[in-house]
Structures are given as C-alpha cells and as structure tokens.
Amino acid sequence: MQNATLTKIALTVAVVLGGAGFLVYTSVDHAQHYKMVDELISTGDLAGWEGKELKVHGNVEAGSIVEKIVSQEQHRTFLLVKGGSKIRVFSSGPKPDTFKDASEVVATGHLIKAADMKGMADSLGVKLESDLPYVVDATDLMAKCPSKYDGAQVNKNINDRSTDNKFK
C-alpha cells in the first residue's frame, strides 16, 4: 500500500477515534441518572450525587403536599416515597394535572443540601426532616402516564357507552 494511502487511513481513523472519544467524554457531563427513591437512598453516598442532574421516581406521600403562592409563583414541597425510603422535593411553577396524593411522579432536578432550601421550607411553613440531609430541587415534575400517546391504550377502559344498542 502506498504511503499516501496509509496516511489517509491513519488520519481518518485518528479523526474518527478522537471524535468518538471526545463525544463520550462530553456525554459524561450531561448524563441524567434515573433513580428510584430507594435506589438513590440505598447508595449511601448522597454527597456523591450532589449537584448532578437526576430523575427521581417515586410516589407522592399522601398528605405531604404543601403549596403556597409567593409573588405570583406557586411553590410546593412534598415527600417522594418508594420501597420504604423517602426524599423531600421542592418545586415551583406548574404541576401535572394528575399530580396528587399517592400519584406516581418523576422529579427532574438536582440533589442539594436540605439546609440550602430552608428559606423556601420556612415560607411554606414546612419543617425539614432531620434524617433527610439532602433534598431534590426539581425543575420539572412529570406524572407517569405511559399510555399518553396510544389512542387504543388510553381509551381501553372507556367502552361504557350504553346508547348504541341497536334494536335490542
């Protein structure tokens, strides 16, 4: 094989490998980890997750939702539970229509020290739990509704029309 061809191949391989390596390297900064509440708590090392973007999945503990409007913005806090573990979530702005006690929620946000949210907790009149040193500062709440886009699925339980009983 000619030297020129070898150089071309070597250069192409270097560019492709370099690009791929850089891609993987940059992807690490943007990784959003998806954890169930108990999965997150059981890692034991919550400090290690501090500041990282997380999606935390659990159920809203009944009676734990506290909401208040502060200068035209709705603030809220609630406890997210799963498998006996719990974590407190703070969020502002809109909430899903199906967000209520016991509903299944995925909170996207960052894990921060509970002390950092003391001001917001006080304004909402909520006492922070001493055994929960970290809370989730959520930017987005998503109610789990896996069948949202599937017409047949959404409507599967709604075949209750009683009017169309031709000639019976």
Added chain:
Amino acid sequence: MTESAPFSPIAVVGTLALLAAYLTGAWCIAAGIAGNARKSRRLVSSSVYGLYGFGALIGLSAALLIYGFVTHDFAIKYVAATSETTMSTWYKVTAFWGGLDGSLLFWVFVLALFSTVAIAVNHRRHKDMIGFVVATIMVVQVFFLSLLIFTKNPFTTFLTQAPTEGQGLNPLLQNYWMVIHPPSLYTGFVAATIPFAFGIGALASGRLDDMWLSSVRVWMLICFFFLSFGLILGGRWAYEELGWGGYWAWDPVENAGLMPWFTATAFLHSAIIQEQRGQMKVWNLVLVTLTFFLTIFGTFMTRSGAVQSVHAFGEDNILALQFIVFMAVILIVSIGLIVYRSSKLTTLGTFESFFSREFAFLVNNWILLACAFFVLFATMFPTISEALDGSRVSVGPEFFNRWMTPLGVILLFLAGAAPLLAWRKTTTQRLVNQFLFPSAGTALSIIVLAFAMPQTLHLTPIFADRLKLPVSLFVLATIIFVGLSIGQEFWRGMMVRRRQTGSDPFTSLLGLMLSKRRKYGGYIIHLGVAVLFLGFVGKAYEQQTDKTIAQPAIVRDEAASTRVPKQQALAQSTLPAGLENQSFKFGEYVFVYQRLIVTSDDHKDATTAEVGIYLDGEKLSTVYPAKWDYHRGGEQATTEVAITVRLSEDVYVVLTGYEQDSGLANFRVFINPLISWVWIGFCILALGVFVCLLPASLATYVSARPPRTRLGRAADTGLVMALVIGATLAIASQAHAAPPASAAPAEHLPAGGMGMGASGVGYAAQNRPTNGAAESAEKDLLCPCNCSHRTIFECDCGNAAELRGKINAMIAKLDTSTPEKAKVAYDSVLADFIATYGGEQVLANPRSSFPWLIPMLAAFGAAGLLFFVGRRWITRGRAAPMMTASHITSIADEDLADKLDDELRDTD
C-alpha cells in the same frame, strides 16, 4: 346499516387480498432474480407485472380498510380500537394510520404506489437490472406484509361479540397536524426504499455506471422532501398541541426521522460528485443503503420499545426480533454485494484541490454523517449505558444542542461556500472574485451586529462546558454569508442569461431557474435552510415564566353593576388601570387575566382563561389558553395553547392549572423570538424542491417558445412560477399558518344560544334518542342545517334537536319490542323523512349508488381533462424546440449548461 355480528365481509376480502399480495410478492422475488440472472425477458416481465398486481391488491386492501372505518365496521378490531361513530369522516379516514396495524398497511400501500411508478418509468431503461430492483422492493414488501398477516393484521375480527361502538382516537391525535405528519414521515421513509432497490439492482447486475444514479436522484429528493415535511409538521404539532413552548425536543421518534434525513441529504450531494467527476461510487452505494437502513432502524427503535420515548408505543419483543433479523439481512446482503463488486467500483482520479466543489461536498458528507452518528449515539445512550453498567442514564436536549449547533454552523457555511467554488480547482483569481462580496458583506454585518445587538455576543458553550463562543453571532453571520453568496449566484447567472437572450431581468431569472432547475432549485433549498437557522437562533433568546394569579378581573357571579364597567374597560384598546393583582409583566408585554370560562359539550369539558395581552399600553390580542377534558379521553386533560404570532416573536400562553371555584389560574408564558422563520424557512425549502422536481417538458415549453413580446414571455414564466409557488404554498401553508389564537375564541367562549352550557342544556343535549331504533335513525339521517355533513345524532344545532324530538315522538308511537319490529319502526322513520324532504339526500349513506357516482365521475372527468390538456401542452412544448433547436442546445444538457455557465463566468 352496520352488522354488529363479528363476521365482516370487508375483513374476509381484505385478508384474502393481503394473502394474495403475499404470494404475488414471493413470485416477484423469485421471477425477478431468476429473470435477470438467467437473462430471461419473460421472467423479468412477469416480475414487473407481478409488482403492478401487488400494488392493485394492496390498494384494494387499503380501500377496504378505509371503507370499514367509514361504515363503522366494528367487527374489525382495528376499526373498533381507533374510531367511533361520532368522529368526523375525515378523522375516520385518517384513523387508517392511527395505530400500528394500519400504519404498517399504509407503509406497504405507499411503497406499492411508489414502486409502481418507479418501475413503470424505468423498466425499459434498466432491463438488465429491473428484475433485481423488483425483487429488492418485494423483499421489503414481503417483510412488512408478513408482519401484517402473521402478527398485526388490521382486518382481524372479534372472535365473540363485536362492540357496538368504537373506542375512538386519542384526542391528542385528533388534530390536523397529526393527520398529515405521520403519513408524511412514512412517505419519506418509504421513498428511501426505491434508491436502495436500484442500488442493490446495480450491484447485483454489475451495471455500476451512473445510470442507476440518475434514476434514483428524484426518489431521494422526494424522500428528503417528505422527511423534511414530516419533521416540520411534527414540530408544529408539538408546538401547538403539547404546550411546552418548543417544537423540537430531541425525542427518539423525532431523531428516528432526522437520521435518514442526514444521510439522504449527504447522498443528494455526493451523487453530484459521481455524475460530474466519476468519484465516490462506493460511498454513494453506502449512503443509499445507510439511508434505507436508518429508516428501518428508526421504525425498529421506536416501535419495538428498545428506546424510551414520550411516544411510548409500547414494548414488543417479537416485533423487535423480526426487525433485528431483517436489518441483519439488509446489512449482510448490501455489504456482501459491495465487497463482491469492489473491483468494478474503483474510482477515477482523486481530488485535485481543497478549494474545489467536490472537496466542499466531501466535507459536507462527513459532517452530515457525523450528525447522523451523533444523533444515533445520543438517542441510544440510555440503551448503551444500561447494557454496559445496568444503570439508566440519559442525556438531555442540552447535550444534543452543544454538538449539533457547531456541526450545523459548518454545514450552513458550506451551503454558502460550495456554490462559489469551481469543480476540480478554484483559481486564486476566481476565489477572490467569488468570495469577495459575500465575505466583505459578512464581515461588515458582524461588526454591525456586535454593536447594534450586543446580545448576540452572549457566550454559549459548545461541545464541552469550557469551550464558549458567541454562537448566535456566528450563526447570524453565516446566514448572511449564505444569503449573499446565493444572491450573488442568482445575480451573476441572471446577468449571463440576459446577455444570452436579451430578455428582461425577471424573465432571465425565471428562465435561468427553469433551464437549470436542479442547480438553482438546490440554491433555493440552501436559502431555505439558512432561514430555518434564523428560526433556530431565536431558541437561544427564548424566555419563560410561570405566574399564578389568585383571581381574574371579572369574577364569576359578580354583580352586574361592577362587572359591566370592567368588561367595558377590558374591551378597550388600552390597558385599564387598577388591575395590578390580575396582571403581570413579562418581556415587553403585560398580561391581564380577564376571566375564567367553564363550558362543556358532548365531547369535552373545557376550562378557558381569557387573557388580554398589551404592548406599550395598547391591546395586542386577547387569547384563550385552555384545558380540555375529553369525556372519553382517559384521565389526562389536553392543553390548548394560545399563540400570538408576530414575525419577530411568538407570545405563547399556556394555562397550566386552575381552580374553578376561586378562579385561580397558573400560566406559563413563553416568548419565542424568530420562531415563525422556522416555518417560513421550510416553505422556501419546499419551493426549492418543487423547482428541482419540475418536469423538463414544462420547463422546455416555457423556455423554448420564441418570444412574442417580452411582456408575453414574462407572463408565461410568471405563470409557471406562480403555479410552483402556489403548489408549494398549498402544501406548506399548513406549516406556515399559525392560527392566531384570537381567531379561534369561538370554540372557547360560552356558545350563547347555540351552545351547550355547563349545565348541559344546550341543543346537543336536548331530545337525546330514547331507544336503539331512534338512535339508529338519527345516525343515518343528515341534519338539514348543512353543518359539515353531520348527522342528526351528532349535530349540535337547534334543527337537529327539533328533529330528534320528532323522531323520538314517531318511534314512541311504534312498537319496538323486538329487533324485527324495531327495524320496521326504523324503516318507517327513514321513509317518512325521505318523503318529507323529497329524496334520499337526507340519508347519511344513500342506498342508491347514483349520488356517489356524481362526484366520482366528476373527479375522473376532471383528471381526464387535466391529462389531455397537460399532454397537449407538453406535446406543443416538445414540438416548439424543434423549430428552435439551436436555442435549446444550451438547456437540453444541464451538465453542459453548468459548464458553460462556469466558463462564461470566468470570462466575465
């Protein structure tokens, strides 16, 4: 009358047609391969005619399924699952592709249609390989058909009792964008099969000259257009319907459509290099294979549940396995054939200079491929990470934007630079001559932008966090560069043509575009892409806020003495004072929450906020963001956003929550700068594609006739361009038209005397049918109010309510105790209506076929007329050039014309 028993003749005939098509397809594969391998013309012809027969059978199946939807044949499971009787006919027809089973049939149908046209046009030209082409297409068809027949048959009927009413289509999908977005994407996906089949045909037959390329270029352009159209329509749907303020979220389903778009675009460029320079033969074959592979992979990725998506089609392991096997076959056969034919695929010569058009195209190909692989990697990231360490890790839209923005800017720069470069090598003198004006203009605009709009200097990270650049400024400068370079190309081309023909600038410009449609159509597409980028830049300056307002300006049950003056104040064009607690300022706008309106009709409960938007104290618009809770739509309400469209920015208001009793409402407001330019950019892109696809005969006709007068000539060319633009707008206006929220309040307002109030005492709620016979009669009689061909059962006008009362009264007097007697009662009601209103036009489904024949005959007559007029026009167009042969030599061969153009420019 629809039978409610689980037997359906439509289902039987439909399934038989599919089975017959399956056998025909299998025969076509065998005959096509054997025919070309043994050089048997009879076998090849047999496979070609088999393909036509296959198309007819699939057409019959598709027609039967649509007929099943229109006639409410709920014995068919698919019809029962995706439609209901009260849906409008339009949605019933489009429910055809509303679910997986139907969309697979739709796929096969569109491919049958495309392949019939492609084979009919090419089978004489490519006798040596057409059998292989037919066989390849039929392998794809048989694969999808086997999915249809064995696992997803849309004609499957209920084994036991069929339901008497369907479940209906998800309300989110009952939207005009959704009606055209999926078929458009499918059409793009399907069109990629034709180039792939010709590529495989060329490889299998060993005919690896440029013949196959010329046959597939048009199909790849169609694929490119429909993918673009589908992607932009999907974006528009998300923007209007989902209420998160954006049009693109890098969702796996969106990405599935984008990946083949990149490779199709790459092919459209690299095919030109092979035509012009005889290079990149293997590359082109790889690109057609990759484009086709990515369409199948995209379908697999989203339909099998391999990747999590908001579209959530659900996991289906069997389907996933079938797709994996099929994809493996595609890769093995394609790569195997390329290796087998490698000796015939040697390239002539190499690139002579970095400053050549072919090198610019090569870089464009690398970047497009990099884009495709980046999107693939990031989309598959959760799947890859789960496979590697078991944890579910995803990457957000931010990661996509960081990589795609710089790659996109390089592509955009090339869209402006490549047209300025010459083939082989650009001399220094020409480089200066071509680049001086666009570069100087761009440099000047960078300075002006930096001073006049300092916000463009905002630093944005690209690739990694630490690498920050004023990306907006770069993008805007590149857009200007593209605009100037394309503008210069048009200007110089027009001047050359003016000297050649002596015509006026307008005629010269149109003549130039018509004579070199591919070249200048391509430039228009580049311009459209630049305008699209202008829309993308706006994303960086998007603003969003959430506000909660405890009470509207006009409170429910408020005394008239206080309510009326407030209403009058709010109706004024200026911002009323004293509404601080009911308003908020965001950006330059003041939003006043005027009132909360609660309405309901037969389908849904609607809660609508009336919001006044003021700019500089003057009322800009009144918008009606709402939440609709469909009675049959499950637990989730749909969000109806209100968008005030301006060329500079959209004001996008979402009602994110409310309390009916107190009137409290949560709003999320987005200010989306420049977003309208995304839709406008697409319209320009579509215009470019239409120019590229204009038939040569039409262009020749206009260009070749001897000019009677300059004015007459300009009128001719103007007419053709008006047709092109008209056709483009007719299709693309959907993407451009953002219905101003203020134009649609009627839907949201309490409907006065006509409507259905919250108490459910509106006309639609009056005189509901008292029994099955009355209901059947009402469903089979049209309302005389002429409101969209609705039946008396569906219609919400006063006439319908009165007629329902009349039917109820008639039925009450008759015996309906047994099904037979009920049928007699039903018949007597219909007979009475026919007698009273003078004919069968009162019936929703006329018994006589005559009324149906009239529109059918009219449609066929119009098509026939068009055909004859068009043919005559084209024949005249062909005859004309014979008289002026010397004139058309410059346009008959586009390549020659291109070279001539280049040479002429060099002598300028």
